[in-house]
Amino acid sequence: MKKARYIRVSTNSQSTLRQEIKQHEDEELFIDKGVSGAVPFNKRPAGKKLLFRILMDEISDLSVSDLSRLGRNTLDILTTIDLLHNRKVNIHVDNLNGLKSLNADGTPNQMFSFITTVMSGISQMERDSIRERIKDGIAAKKLANEFKPGGRPKGTTENDNAVLKKYPKAVKMIQDYPEMKQKDVAKACEVDPRVVKKLHLILEKQK
Template sequence: MTKIGYARVSTIDQDSELQQQRLHAEGCQIIRSEKVSGASRAGRSELATIIDFLRQDDELVVTRLDRLGRDTRDVLNIVHECEQRGAFVTVLDPHVSTRGEMGHVILTVLGMVAQMERRFIKERQREGIARAKAEGVYKGGKARLDHALIRRLHGDGLAASAIAKIAKCSRMQVYRILED
């Protein structure tokens, strides 16, 4: 039985170090992390790698359910895929595991709450932006990546991996910018 930890933060500005420390303290032998939104499974290659790696009686561990996903259907699909491989999912806060029958019910409810919370966050964000626009103080979100730098480095002949390292982003982000 292997305990595999999964840490996720939504943006490159955030740090997953606390999640990784907690997963390590819980006995996770392998810990994978990524910086990508939990709104969908798109671009979550580390999670896909973990699921592919899971074997009978392995355990996928996350610190909170929203680290696994913000959409109830996604969370339930992830749990189902893990179970298809004979593995379990454990959420540390609040402590819930699919090892027991009640774990499924609790995870479903928590998944619905996480999805609802995401909708509330987006609604508050839209309201705040509308208010700021009405007051003439809205400047838009800050650019997280230097698109011009990425294009220039590509024009200089650098590979996506090298560009990603210099721009401090993922290769996938480099590819997306170069597609535009």
């Protein structure tokens, strides 16, 4: 049976070098690049390949740089760990000083179980806190009447010609069928009715 090392980074621009340098000579690499941690382990391209090899009883040990490589929240991480343990795969975590998940007799390492549950729980709390701060920031902007969907602060304007170039189909329809109702133009061109209204005003102004 072989040993494996699983590596994941969230974006294609991120380097995997920091995780790869931990690789031992006898470890086969499985790399998911540009895959969010929110994606379940069994839905990731390399994750699926690794699980298949594990189900075929070809992998005995799995190394990861940290627990967040295995999942995004406590439940996801613990579910993945349980799946691996059911196949007698021993998990090694680099940032826990190489702590192993199984004892020599194949039974779960209680210290590993305790530490992983606590650490994955803390990581989840940190992510939840970040999401909450983002939501609070958006809510504050809305209250201040400064938020616009799409991230543009209220009061920001575009050049009239730039707006016209942005919606050529709607502009042509307005010019070719001036009698057509604005809501019908919006529906035909699949744009917001407010955009059509703005286009009408610009075209009228430029006459």
